Amino acid sequence: MKKLLYKEIRLGMHPTNPLFLGLSAMLLIPNYPYYVIFFYTTLALFFTCLSARENHDMEYSMLLPVDKADLVKSRFLYAVLLEMAQVLCAIPFALLRRKLNPDPNLAGMDANVALFGLSLLMLGVFNWVFFSRYYADPQKVGKSFCLACVAVFCYVLLAESAAFAVPFFRNVLDTPDPTHMGAKLAVLAAGAALYALLTLWALRRSIRRFTALDL
Amino acid sequence: MNPLEVSGLTKKYPSFLLDDVSFQVRPGEIMGFIGRNGAGKTTTLKCLTDMVHPDKGEVCFFGMPFSGNQRAVKQRIGFVSGAVDFYMRKKLSAITDVTRRFYENWDEAAYRRWMERFSLDERKTPAALSQGMKIKYCLALALSHRAELLILDEPTSGLDPVSRSDLLENFLMLAKEGVSILFSTHITSDLERCAHRIAYIRSGRIQAVCKTEEFAGEYRLVSLPETPQDGPVKAALIGPRLEKTGLSALVRREDAQRLGLPCVPCDLENAMIHLEKEA
Known part of the structure; x- marks a missing residue:
């Protein structure tokens, strides 16, 4: 798996991937829908899969002494590492924002602990929709991404609407840290657990579909 | 033990049937796989390495069924499907650096030798190579992990006569060193120059497996x-x-x-x- 991950980084990684990590700094924008930062992570993964198709990565990888399932696992590992890197890069900017500008975010969820939990769930939804569809037909990467975008936008719409309309979200979760830390940490834990669950589910579905696929 | 034994390979598509394909490649033998475009050559070769899943049939490499032994088999074979068309903008050195990590038997000295013999410059990208040089790079990669069997899908298509001749000479040299080669082509004159035996496929069915001179004879x-x-x-x-x-x-x-x-x-x-x- 280490070798395949090296291949993903050395040959497959799209140049936008590390650049998009820097977009975590958008947490410093005073009023902004912060979910967009994590949407860029999904865009980076789309670019990587698109670039893999254009570079005939599948044809190259199938020649290597690895199982077909390993190819799926390594791409998932790369995706999870990129998503975690985005989260880790965002943490210092969230802390900095609180220090520089403790006012609430008027454009959506505050840059707080709950936002990270909800964003992880968003990434889990993306992984589930995008990769499950992508590995059924890797040539149609655009179609898979469109479907995943619809799912992600619906999720963000619901989450942002809840921050305005649902009292628990508005009064407890959408507040500057460190108030209501217990509830926010619970949302973070639930978000992380659901992210892991959706991603593992997507991995199983993707392996099953890809190994049955004729290339 | 034969490096490759194919028996009863069958794959049904809505408009094409690969029907009961069987043949063997013997040690140190160059076997030509001929047939017109669309006869089923590439589908057969793809079935060998599970890129396409056959409905029926068995593929054994070195006495091992491919299914369940993918990694071990791929360590011992080289599959070249046309010219290199992957990672066209990456340097050959980067592609090699990744590839070599996957092979237990990677022979760096042999790689350098083949690169030199084929006059390949590692600083170039595949996009900067001619068709013939791209094929040679693929061969250099396959030969550097000491592949005992080379499966080549139309390796001479698109090559000028001199490059084709060079390549065929290399095949003969490799066969003398004990490497078995199965290569598909529709350029029959190539086979007359170097193939010991041929398998002729027509409309998805094997019509003949025999010595090259016997077929036309x-x-x-x-x-x-x-x-x-x-x-x-x-x-x-x-x-x-x-x-x-x-x-x-x-x-x-x-x-x-x-x-x-x-x-x-x-x-x-x-x-x-x-x-x-x-x-």
């Missing part, structure tokens, strides 16, 4: 000024084709003697084009 090529009216002669003609000076056709060797037809020995290309016409 079964037939004679006859040229006639016009279509014969004589019943036995007309019946003996196989795949008659119109030519500038009349028509040409194959006849079986024994028919040529029996009917006393003016004929010349048949080469692989003529055998194939007339047999395809007859089909």
Whole structure:
């Protein structure tokens, strides 16, 4: 798996991937829908899969002494590492924002602990929709991404609407840290657990579909 | 033990059937896999390494079924599908650096030797290589992990005559060193130069597996000024084709003697084009 991950980084990684990590700094924008930062992570993964198709990565990888399932696992590992890197890069900017500008975010969820939990769930939804569809037909990467975008936008719409309309979200979760830390940490834990669950589910579905696929 | 044994390979598509394909590649042998475009050559080769899943049949490499032994088998074979068309903008050195990590038997000295023999510059990208050089790079990668069997899908297509000749010479040299080669092509003259045996596939079915010279040796090529009216002669003609000076056709060797037809020995290309016409 280490070798395949090296291949993903050395040959497959799209140049936008590390650049998009820097977009975590958008947490410093005073009023902004912060979910967009994590949407860029999904865009980076789309670019990587698109670039893999254009570079005939599948044809190259199938020649290597690895199982077909390993190819799926390594791409998932790369995706999870990129998503975690985005989260880790965002943490210092969230802390900095609180220090520089403790006012609430008027454009959506505050840059707080709950936002990270909800964003992880968003990434889990993306992984589930995008990769499950992508590995059924890797040539149609655009179609898979469109479907995943619809799912992600619906999720963000619901989450942002809840921050305005649902009292628990508005009064407890959408507040500057460190108030209501217990509830926010619970949302973070639930978000992380659901992210892991959706991603593992997507991995199983993707392996099953890809190994049955004729290339 | 044969490096490759294929038996009863069957794959059904809505408009094509690969039907009960069987053949073997022996140690140190160059086997040509011929057939016209769309005959099933690439589908067969893809079935060998599970890129396409056959509905039926068995593929064994070095006595091991491919299924369940993918990693071990791929360590010992090299598969070259046309020229390198992956990672066209990456340097060859980067592609090699990744590739070499996957092979237990990677031989860096052999890699350097092949790169030098093929006059390949690692600082170049595949996009900067000619078609022939791209194929040579793929071969260099396959040979550097000491592949005992090379499976090559149309390796000489698109090459100029000199590059093709160079490549065939390399195949012969490799076969002498004990490497087995299975290569598909529709350029039959390549096979006459280097293949020990051929497998001929037509419309998804294997028509013949035999020594290269035996295949065409079964037939004679006859040229006639016009279509014969004589019943036995007309019946003996196989795949008659119109030519500038009349028509040409194959006849079986024994028919040529029996009917006393003016004929010349048949080469692989003529055998194939007339047999395809007859089909």
